[in-house]
Amino acid sequence: MIPAPFEYHAPKSLEEALRLLDRHGDEAKLLAGGHSLLPMMKLRLAAPRFVIDLGRLKGLDYIREEQGMIAIGAMTTHAEIENSSLLRAKCPLLSETAAAIGDVQVRNRGTLGGSLAHADPAADYPASILALEAQMTMNSSMGVRAVDAAEFFLDMLTTQLRPGEILTEIRVPALGKGTGAAYCKLSQPASGYAVVGVAARVTLAAGKLAQIAVGVTGVGPKAYRAVNVEDALRGKKASEKLLAEAARHAARGVEALADLHASAGYRSEMAAVFTRRALERAVARAAGTKA
Amino acid sequence: MATATKYIGKPLKRKEDPRLIHGLAHYVDDLVLAGMLHAGFVRSPHAHALIKFVDTSKAQSAPGVVAVLTAEDVRGQIGAVPCAAVLPDMKAAPRPVLATGRVRFVGEAVAVVIASDRYALRDALDLVDVDYESLTPVVDPEKAISKGAPVLHEPSPDNVAYRWELEGGDIKKAFKQADKVIRQRILNQRLVPVAMEPRGVLAEYKPGEKTLTVWSSTQIPHLLKTQLAAMLGAPEHSVRVITPEVGGGFGSKLNVYPEEAVIAHLAMRLGRPVKWVETRRENFLCTIHGRDQIGDVEAAVTKDGVLLGVKWRIVADLGAYYQLLTPLIPTLTGLMLAGCYKVPAIRIEIIGALTNKMSTDAYRGAGRPEATYYIERLMDLIAAELKKDPAEIRRKNFPQPKDFPYATPTGVTYDSANYQKSLDLALQKSGYAKLRKEQAKLRKQGRYLGIGLSTYVEICAMGPSSAMPAGGWESATVRVEPTGKVTILTGASPHGQGQETSFAQMGAEILGLTPDDVHVVHGDTAAVPYGIGTFGSRGTAVGGTAAYKSLIKLRDKLAQIAGHLMGEDPQKLVFGDGRIWSKSAGNKSIGLIEAIGAAYVAKTLPPGMEPGLDATTFFEPSNFTFPFGAHVCVVEIDAETGDVRLLKYVAVDDCGNVLNPLLVEGQVHGGIVQAVGQAMFEEAVYDEHGQLITGELMDYALPRAGALPWMETHRTVTPSPVNPLGVKGVGEAGTIGATPAIINAVVDALAPFGVRHVDMPAKRERIWKLMHEAPPRRAPRAPAKAAARRQAGRRAK
Structure with missing residues (x-):
C-alpha cells in the first residue's frame, strides 16, 4: 500500500499554499485530513505529482461566532465540530452530523473543508450544509469569493472550486428559538x-x-x-x-x-x-x- | 483431575495480553534482518486467461530492483502447492507456485519482483508487462458442473473435482413412511476470513551452515517445514520454521501457500534475506476463503415432527485449485449432517465444483458451521410446517444421555452429551416462554420480534490420526529447569487461543508452583518437538493432554526423588506451595527445589534413575470430541428499513471440563461475533467476470461492536471420555452454534409475512423486500405506519 512517487509541500501560510497551487495547477492535490486522498493514493487510484499539505498551515481551524453566524475554518476536524460547545449550543445539527461520521480515529483526522471539497456523494456533511444554507468561502491568489451551499455541489466529486482555489471557511447560521x-x-x-x-x-x-x-x-x-x-x-x-x-x-x-x-x-x-x-x-x- | 484446584478451572487473565496491549509483540512485519530484500507479486487481473508473454525487462532495469522471476525461471525448482486431502476418485487440480501458461483466478501470482526496499518494489510491480488472452471464466458452481461450461483443469472435463456419497439406514423406507416431506434450498455464502494480521513470510539462508530459516505467520510451523523441504528439495533437517506472533488465523493460516515456498526459494537463490508481507487487498484475493456451498434438503417427517430420513445434495465451490485441505472441508459437513438428532436414515451427495475463484478451505468451524446451519434451519422449517414450537421439535429428536456413545448414520460416534439439559438451560436463562408472550403482544402492535434457537453438536479435537490426513496426535515436552522454573514446549502452535496461560495453569497445578513459574514455548521447529498445529479446536484437548501427560511424568519422577530423599512412599506425596509434602507424616516436607537439584546434581538420586527433568509425550486421542450446546437469539426487525437489531443472545455451551473459564468465554464471544458476521453482514461477491467486488473493507462488511447483542454465556459440563483432562474444545463452537440461531430468529420475526427461509447475510434490503412484497398476515396495519406510530410513541416518552 505505497503510493506512486510525489513531491510533498507543507506551506506555512495560506498565501504560500495558493502560490504552490498556482504553480502546480492540475498536477497538485491539496491534503487536508487525508482520509479520502491518502487511501486513493495508496491504492494508486490517484497519483498526483504534488501534494500540498494544509495540515501545517496556521489559522484555518477555528469555530467562532460572527454577527449571528458561526464561522468554521476549513481545517477544523470532525471531532472539534462534534465537541464544540459553541456549535452544540447554537448549531447542534453540525455537531450531530459530525458525530455520525466514521469512527473516533476518522473524526480526529478528517476535516470539514476536506470532506466538502472532496464531495463524496455519500458523505454526511453535505446534507447538513445544504439544510443550514451555509456559505462557502473560497480563496485564490485573485481574491476571495463566497457561494451558497446550494451552488457548491455540482456533481459526484465535483464542486464550485476552481483551479487555484482553496475552500477556507464555512459559515452556518446560529439557530434561534423555534x-x-x-x-x-x-x-x-x-x-x-x-x-x-x-x-x-x-x-x-x-x-x-x-x-x-x-x-x-x-x-x-x-x-x-x-x-x-x-x-x-x-x-x-x-x-x-x-x-x-x-x-x-x-x-x-x-x-x-x-x-x-x-x-x-x-x-x-x-x-x-x-x-x-x-x-x-x-x-x-x-x-x-x-x- | 484433582477435585479442589488452585489454578485449573480458574479465570486467570492471559499472560499473552500485556505484550500485545503494550505493543511489545513481534509479528513477521516487525522483523528486520541485515541486507534484507523485499518481494512482491504481480497478480492476474483476469479470472481466466492464457499468459501469452511476460515482459520483465522494464522492471528488471528499474532502480532498486534485484530480480524479477516468472514460472519459467523457477521451473523444476519449486514443487506445486501441496494438498493433504485425498478422496476417492478426486481429480487433480495442481497449483504451480507461479502461474504457468494460464491463470485461473483473479489474484493468482504470475511473477515475483525482488527489490532493495518496499518503495522501489511497489513501483517496479507496475512495470511488469503481462500479455493475457482472456478465456471465459466460470464463476457459478452449478453452471461450472453443467454441460458446456469452460473447463479449468484437463483431468476434470466437467469441473467436478469429486463426488462424495454416503448412505446410512433405509432412506427409501423413510420417505415411504413420511407424513410430510419438507424441501428447501439453503445457501452458505462465501466468506473471507480477514485475520487482523495478513500473511507474511521472511526467509534467510545461511550458505555456510546450509540452513534455511523461515518466519511465517502460520498455524502449522511443523507441517510447513516438512512441506517446504519437499517443495524446495531441501533436506528437512536444514529447514527451520518460526511463527512469531500470529495476528489471527481462523483457519486461513492452516495452509501452505505459494508465497511461502517462493520467498524461501528466493532467500536460497539470492543469498540474502527476503521478506514479503501481504497487503489487505491481497489478503482478500489470495488467502483462502471459507464456506460457499449450495445445500438442497429433503426431509421425511411424521406428523408429530419426528425425523425419519433426510436427503442432502450439496454443491461445494472449491475455487480454482486445491489448497492444503480444500477438498476435505465439505466432507466434514457431510459427517456432521445428522446434527444432534436421531436420524434413522440419511443420504448425502456432495459435489466439489471447480470455479475461477480463490480456493475455499478451512475457516473457523470448517464444514461444521455449514452442517449445523443446514440441519438447524431444517428443524425450524419442520416446526413451521407443523405449526409446533421449534424447541419441542428438537426435544423430540434428541438422543438421550443413556444412548452415548452415540453412533450416527454418517459413521461418527459422539462421545458424550446431554442435549436436553443444555436446551432446557438455554430456554430458562433466556426466559423463552416469556419471550414468546412478548412476541405475540408486539406483533399486534406491528412490531416484529424474532426468537431463534439452535441446538448444535460439533466435531472437535482433531485427531484421531486414523481420520486425519497428516496425523492427529500432538506433542509436548516439559522441562523443569535447575532453578525450579518450568518450560512447556508444545507442538501445537497457539495464535490467540491463550494456551500460554492455560498450560501454565496446568503446570502450576500439577507441580505445586505458580503460573508465573511456568513458561510456554511454541512455534519454533528448532525448539519444540514435531507437532501438528492449532486448528479444529484441538489445542487444549490434544496439545493440552500431551502437556498434561508430560507434566505427570515429571511429577512422578520428582515424587520418586523426594520419596527417596525423605524416606517416604512416593505414592503418598503431594505437591503444593513449592514444596513436596508427605500425606502420612505430619507436616514433613522438602522444597521442590531440593528434589529438582537432586535430579540435576545427580548425586543422591534413587539407584538406576536417569538424571535430568525432561519428559516428552506424543498424545494420540482415541476419538474426536463432540462439544454441544444450545443458543437463543432475540432480534427485532425495523419494518421500515428491514434493519435487524440483535437484542439479546444466550449461549449455553458444553465443552467438557474447562481449564480457564475466561478463555472459554472469550472463545464463545468471538465465535458468536464471527457468526453475526456470516448471518448478517459478510459475503464475498464475485461478479460474472470473476472479479471480487467485495475486495476491501470498504465493501466487505465485518460486524462492528455497535451491531452486537448483549451476550450471556452459560455452561453445562459433560466431560469427554477421550482424554484425561475431560476437555472437548471450544474454539469454533460459538461460530457453529450461533449462525443458525441468528437466522432462525430473523425468519421467526418474519413469520407473519409468510416467510419460511432467508438466505445469509440477512441484509436490510433483502429483509425489507420480503416484508414489503407480502403484507403481514393478520397484522392490523401496514408496517410503515405501525413503525411511524412506534417512533411517535418513543418521542412521547
Whole structure:
C-alpha cells in the first residue's frame, strides 16, 4: 500500500499554499485530513505529482461566532465540530452530523473543508450544509469569493472550486428559538458512509412550518435540497400525517445510485423514511419537546 | 483431575495480553534482518486467461530492483502447492507456485519482483508487462458442473473435482413412511476470513551452515517445514520454521501457500534475506476463503415432527485449485449432517465444483458451521410446517444421555452429551416462554420480534490420526529447569487461543508452583518437538493432554526423588506451595527445589534413575470430541428499513471440563461475533467476470461492536471420555452454534409475512423486500405506519 512517487509541500501560510497551487495547477492535490486522498493514493487510484499539505498551515481551524453566524475554518476536524460547545449550543445539527461520521480515529483526522471539497456523494456533511444554507468561502491568489451551499455541489466529486482555489471557511447560521434540526442516517455497514443521510431544519411560527430546509445525501450523485418535500410543508401545520406524506417526495426526480448495499429503488424508499424521521425529530426539537 | 484446584478451572487473565496491549509483540512485519530484500507479486487481473508473454525487462532495469522471476525461471525448482486431502476418485487440480501458461483466478501470482526496499518494489510491480488472452471464466458452481461450461483443469472435463456419497439406514423406507416431506434450498455464502494480521513470510539462508530459516505467520510451523523441504528439495533437517506472533488465523493460516515456498526459494537463490508481507487487498484475493456451498434438503417427517430420513445434495465451490485441505472441508459437513438428532436414515451427495475463484478451505468451524446451519434451519422449517414450537421439535429428536456413545448414520460416534439439559438451560436463562408472550403482544402492535434457537453438536479435537490426513496426535515436552522454573514446549502452535496461560495453569497445578513459574514455548521447529498445529479446536484437548501427560511424568519422577530423599512412599506425596509434602507424616516436607537439584546434581538420586527433568509425550486421542450446546437469539426487525437489531443472545455451551473459564468465554464471544458476521453482514461477491467486488473493507462488511447483542454465556459440563483432562474444545463452537440461531430468529420475526427461509447475510434490503412484497398476515396495519406510530410513541416518552 505505497503510493506512486510525489513531491510533498507543507506551506506555512495560506498565501504560500495558493502560490504552490498556482504553480502546480492540475498536477497538485491539496491534503487536508487525508482520509479520502491518502487511501486513493495508496491504492494508486490517484497519483498526483504534488501534494500540498494544509495540515501545517496556521489559522484555518477555528469555530467562532460572527454577527449571528458561526464561522468554521476549513481545517477544523470532525471531532472539534462534534465537541464544540459553541456549535452544540447554537448549531447542534453540525455537531450531530459530525458525530455520525466514521469512527473516533476518522473524526480526529478528517476535516470539514476536506470532506466538502472532496464531495463524496455519500458523505454526511453535505446534507447538513445544504439544510443550514451555509456559505462557502473560497480563496485564490485573485481574491476571495463566497457561494451558497446550494451552488457548491455540482456533481459526484465535483464542486464550485476552481483551479487555484482553496475552500477556507464555512459559515452556518446560529439557530434561534423555534428552530429545530436533525440529521438521520442509514449507514453502509462496511464503510460507515451514508446509504441515505437526511438533514432537516424547521422553524415553527404560530404552530406552522414557517421555514423549512431539507438536505439529502447518499441517494444521488450529489447531495441535494429536497425542494419537493419543503414545498409540501411550507406554511402548514406540522402533523405526523403531513410529514410522512411530504417525505414521500424525498427522492422525486433524483436518479438514485445503486451498489451492493442498496439498490436504487431501496435507496429512494429509504430517502423517504429517513426524511420523515429527520423531519419528526426536527419538529419536536423546534417545539421544545425533546427528541 | 484433582477435585479442589488452585489454578485449573480458574479465570486467570492471559499472560499473552500485556505484550500485545503494550505493543511489545513481534509479528513477521516487525522483523528486520541485515541486507534484507523485499518481494512482491504481480497478480492476474483476469479470472481466466492464457499468459501469452511476460515482459520483465522494464522492471528488471528499474532502480532498486534485484530480480524479477516468472514460472519459467523457477521451473523444476519449486514443487506445486501441496494438498493433504485425498478422496476417492478426486481429480487433480495442481497449483504451480507461479502461474504457468494460464491463470485461473483473479489474484493468482504470475511473477515475483525482488527489490532493495518496499518503495522501489511497489513501483517496479507496475512495470511488469503481462500479455493475457482472456478465456471465459466460470464463476457459478452449478453452471461450472453443467454441460458446456469452460473447463479449468484437463483431468476434470466437467469441473467436478469429486463426488462424495454416503448412505446410512433405509432412506427409501423413510420417505415411504413420511407424513410430510419438507424441501428447501439453503445457501452458505462465501466468506473471507480477514485475520487482523495478513500473511507474511521472511526467509534467510545461511550458505555456510546450509540452513534455511523461515518466519511465517502460520498455524502449522511443523507441517510447513516438512512441506517446504519437499517443495524446495531441501533436506528437512536444514529447514527451520518460526511463527512469531500470529495476528489471527481462523483457519486461513492452516495452509501452505505459494508465497511461502517462493520467498524461501528466493532467500536460497539470492543469498540474502527476503521478506514479503501481504497487503489487505491481497489478503482478500489470495488467502483462502471459507464456506460457499449450495445445500438442497429433503426431509421425511411424521406428523408429530419426528425425523425419519433426510436427503442432502450439496454443491461445494472449491475455487480454482486445491489448497492444503480444500477438498476435505465439505466432507466434514457431510459427517456432521445428522446434527444432534436421531436420524434413522440419511443420504448425502456432495459435489466439489471447480470455479475461477480463490480456493475455499478451512475457516473457523470448517464444514461444521455449514452442517449445523443446514440441519438447524431444517428443524425450524419442520416446526413451521407443523405449526409446533421449534424447541419441542428438537426435544423430540434428541438422543438421550443413556444412548452415548452415540453412533450416527454418517459413521461418527459422539462421545458424550446431554442435549436436553443444555436446551432446557438455554430456554430458562433466556426466559423463552416469556419471550414468546412478548412476541405475540408486539406483533399486534406491528412490531416484529424474532426468537431463534439452535441446538448444535460439533466435531472437535482433531485427531484421531486414523481420520486425519497428516496425523492427529500432538506433542509436548516439559522441562523443569535447575532453578525450579518450568518450560512447556508444545507442538501445537497457539495464535490467540491463550494456551500460554492455560498450560501454565496446568503446570502450576500439577507441580505445586505458580503460573508465573511456568513458561510456554511454541512455534519454533528448532525448539519444540514435531507437532501438528492449532486448528479444529484441538489445542487444549490434544496439545493440552500431551502437556498434561508430560507434566505427570515429571511429577512422578520428582515424587520418586523426594520419596527417596525423605524416606517416604512416593505414592503418598503431594505437591503444593513449592514444596513436596508427605500425606502420612505430619507436616514433613522438602522444597521442590531440593528434589529438582537432586535430579540435576545427580548425586543422591534413587539407584538406576536417569538424571535430568525432561519428559516428552506424543498424545494420540482415541476419538474426536463432540462439544454441544444450545443458543437463543432475540432480534427485532425495523419494518421500515428491514434493519435487524440483535437484542439479546444466550449461549449455553458444553465443552467438557474447562481449564480457564475466561478463555472459554472469550472463545464463545468471538465465535458468536464471527457468526453475526456470516448471518448478517459478510459475503464475498464475485461478479460474472470473476472479479471480487467485495475486495476491501470498504465493501466487505465485518460486524462492528455497535451491531452486537448483549451476550450471556452459560455452561453445562459433560466431560469427554477421550482424554484425561475431560476437555472437548471450544474454539469454533460459538461460530457453529450461533449462525443458525441468528437466522432462525430473523425468519421467526418474519413469520407473519409468510416467510419460511432467508438466505445469509440477512441484509436490510433483502429483509425489507420480503416484508414489503407480502403484507403481514393478520397484522392490523401496514408496517410503515405501525413503525411511524412506534417512533411517535418513543418521542412521547
